[in-house]
Amino acid sequence: MTAPGITVPDTVEELLGDTETEQEVPWVVIVWNDPVNLMDYVVFVFQKLFGYSRAKATQLMRQVHHEGKAVVASGTREKCEIDVARLHAHGLWATMQHDK
Amino acid sequence: MSRHFSRAKDGSLVVRMEPEEVALLQQLAGELTELLENPSADDAVRDRLFPRAYLDPTEETAEDEWQRYVHQDLVSGRLDALKVLVDTLPTEPGKRGRVEGRLTEEQEAAWLGVLNDARLALGTRLGVTDDDDAFAVDPDDPMYVAWNVYAWLTALQSDLVQVLLAGVPPDGHE
Numbered sequence: 001m002t003a004p005g006i007t008v009p010d011t012v013e014e015l016l017g018d019t020e021t022e023q024e025v026p027w028v029v030i031v032w033n034d035p036v037n038l039m040d041y042v043v044f045v046f047q048k049l050f051g052y053s054r055a056k057a058t059q060l061m062r063q064v065h066h067e068g069k070a071v072v073a074s075g076t077r078e079k080c081e082i083d084v085a086r087l088h089a090h091g092l093w094a095t096m097q098h099d100k
Numbered sequence: 101m102s103r104h105f106s107r108a109k110d111g112s113l114v115v116r117m118e119p120e121e122v123a124l125l126q127q128l129a130g131e132l133t134e135l136l137e138n139p140s141a142d143d144a145v146r147d148r149l150f151p152r153a154y155l156d157p158t159e160e161t162a163e164d165e166w167q168r169y170v171h172q173d174l175v176s177g178r179l180d181a182l183k184v185l186v187d188t189l190p191t192e193p194g195k196r197g198r199v200e201g202r203l204t205e206e207q208e209a210a211w212l213g214v215l216n217d218a219r220l221a222l223g224t225r226l227g228v229t230d231d232d233d234a235f236a237v238d239p240d241d242p243m244y245v246a247w248n249v250y251a252w253l254t255a256l257q258s259d260l261v262q263v264l265l266a267g268v269p270p271d272g273h274e
Contacts, residue, residue: 003113017210033230034148035223036219036220036224037216037252041261044268047268048268050273050274051274052274054270054271054272055270055272055273077162081166081169085170085173087151089177089178089213089222091213091220092212093151095151096154097155097156
């Protein structure tokens, strides 16, 4: 899988405007509980994709399982779009939204 | 069920299966390939394999752009993994009538992905819930065979994940 390329803004205003908004309100990547994915598989994917320790990956997996969802990553819109695509490539149900 | 995957001393992954299991994997891979190459417009399996990135309906433009960037890559990645699995299905005669094969790191990742995709597709069709026990399905259930295939895939993937997790350092590298 290739990652989305870097988008070149059409105007300076677009560049400045976007940059300021993105810095003020970061984005978060959420993984949702689903009845198919195996718990150990989810731990493996979190470690592989994000380099998390076994302990952190396990804690996030448990949070997904018991609370229905967990924030697994955060950052700019672009970074989160890539993270969501990588999670989808591994069959995890992930979405992204503003961290309000 | 005896172990299907084990780590060899040279680092490769050894796969050992019954010939019938190899045939079943080949059949499932064919069905999954067909589903990915000819997606029906309104398909719950498609929605599960390719979910939205944005839930917020006001982000529809961003969602469309994101789909344009990544969807074809996600489809191609899954099809490539299916090809790798079919090309590396075990063929060498092993002990007790089983067949054996060896996988590289890239190939084992493809196997893991296909097993997970096959469970997602079948699990969606069966309407699996958190409380379901695939081993407790009534033999008179019209989906009995499908449930058994799902349970077998689950055992197979679980076995593979255990071997792969054993090779991941617990400390991480954030």
